[in-house]
Amino acid sequence: MKKIIQxxxxxxxxxxxxxxxxPPKIELLETIDTNETAFLVxxxxxxxEGQGKFMSVEYLENAKIATKRITIPQREQKIGRxxxxxxxxxxxKIIKVNRSPVTRExxxxxxxxxxxxNEAIDVESRDSIGFGVGINITDLIKEEDSxxxxxxxxxxxxxxxxxxxxxxxxTSVLSREFxxxxxxxxxxxxxxxxxxLKTETVLEFNKYGISITNIGLxxxxxxxxxxxxxxxxxxxxxxxxxxxxxxxxxxxxxxNDRLLSIAIxxxxxxxxxxxxxxxxxxxxxxxxxxxxxxxxxxxxxKWTGAVPTSILPQGSNLLFxxxx
Numbered sequence: 001m002k003k004i005i006q007x008x009x010x011x012x013x014x015x016x017x018x019x020x021x022x023p024p025k026i027e028l029l030e031t032i033d034t035n036e037t038a039f040l041v042x043x044x045x046x047x048x049e050g051q052g053k054f055m056s057v058e059y060l061e062n063a064k065i066a067t068k069r070i071t072i073p074q075r076e077q078k079i080g081r082x083x084x085x086x087x088x089x090x091x092x093k094i095i096k097v098n099r100s101p102v103t104r105e106x107x108x109x110x111x112x113x114x115x116x117x118n119e120a121i122d123v124e125s126r127d128s129i130g131f132g133v134g135i136n137i138t139d140l141i142k143e144e145d146s147x148x149x150x151x152x153x154x155x156x157x158x159x160x161x162x163x164x165x166x167x168x169x170x171t172s173v174l175s176r177e178f179x180x181x182x183x184x185x186x187x188x189x190x191x192x193x194x195x196x197l198k199t200e201t202v203l204e205f206n207k208y209g210i211s212i213t214n215i216g217l218x219x220x221x222x223x224x225x226x227x228x229x230x231x232x233x234x235x236x237x238x239x240x241x242x243x244x245x246x247x248x249x250x251x252x253x254x255x256n257d258r259l260l261s262i263a264i265x266x267x268x269x270x271x272x273x274x275x276x277x278x279x280x281x282x283x284x285x286x287x288x289x290x291x292x293x294x295x296x297x298x299x300x301x302k303w304t305g306a307v308p309t310s311i312l313p314q315g316s317n318l319l320f321x322x323x324x
Contacts, residue, residue, distance in 0.1 A: 022084045028072035030094045032065075037146035039063045039095045040070065060147040070094065097150050099141040101213070102158050106167065107134040108222050120222060121171050123178040125186050133174055134218030137166065139210050148209030161210065169204060170215075173197050190217060 032038040039060055072094065076086045107113035108120040113134075120132030141149050141158055153161050177193045178186050186193075194217050202212045 022086055023088065025074060025088050028074065028090060030070050030072060032068050032096065035098060035100045037097045037099060037143060038065050038070070039147070039150065040065050041093050041095055043091055043093050057147050057151045060150055064147060095150060097141060097146045098157060099143065099146060101138055101140040102162050103138045104162055105134070105136045105218060107218055108132050121174050123175045125178055125181060125183045127182045129183045130224040132222040135170060136214065136216050136218045137162065137170070137212065138214040139166070139205070139212045141209055142211055145209035145211065152208045158210070166201070166205060169201060170197065173200055187221065
């Protein structure tokens with residue numbers, strides 16, 4: 001019994017002693033991924049003189065850290081009356097910026113866009129016809145722009161900025177550009193509107209550390225009123241029918257011109273052949289006359305004055321008049 005009491009007393013002493021010990025200081029480690037940029041920012045101890053630069057772009061640039069793992073400094077904070085009643089609190093904070101590219105496709109179709117919901121940008125033409133415009137966009141944060149992005153969008157990810165700030169800006173530009181044109185111009189000048197949207201959006205968000213690598217219109221204009229789309233489709237079908245007939249007429253004319261060209265060529269060839277044929281006949285006739293003349297010359301040189309009546313009868317054409 002005495003030993004048991006002694007053991008209990010020892011246990012009580014150990015409990016009292018352990019209760020008077022400070023809590024252990026556990027090391028706080030932060031790991032930075034390759035697609036992240038980290039900034040080590042103090043949570044306390046800033047003087048009044050330093051507040052002017054606190055959390056400026058310049059300040060954040062200097063707070064950027066290159067290591068991929070860092071230990072967060074800590075200090076004791078008294079939380080009770082006794083010395084052992086403390087807590088370990090960090091004196092600095094790691095702020096990370098994820099630089100990974102973000103891609104969004106805001107379309108009406110649930111099977112093509114980033115979301116299954118209708119996310120097309122709704123706008124109106126100058127003649128008050130409403131329609132939706134699909135947009136595809138990709139952006140990222142360059143390493144050298146991470147401090148600028150953090151300064152302007154602290155607490156927000158690039159995905160949030162894309163879905164909120166950039167989408168709002170895109171909507172504003174498209175509303176302005178389509179609103180200046182009637183529906184016919186909207187369809188014809190889509191490329192011009194796209195170039196304006198791209199130029200303004202890239203310049204605007206480059207100021208805030210965001211690089212837009214791609215932004216474009218996706219698909220056609222999706223009209224709010226189904227009858228408008230139906231009328232446009234019917235007009236297109238009629239236009240295609242007329243164009244098809246015109247193309248058929250052009251093709252027939254081309255074929256007629258081809259056949260006419262062949263006929264003209266053949267006629268010219270026949271004419272040239274006829275000329276060549278007549279020339280050949282003339283040449284043959286001249287050759288025959290030349291042979292006759294040569295024969296007369298040869299006969300005249302060899303003739304002695306006697307008429308070979310025994311060979312050819314008098315008056316024969318083959319005597320060439322020599323019997324006369």
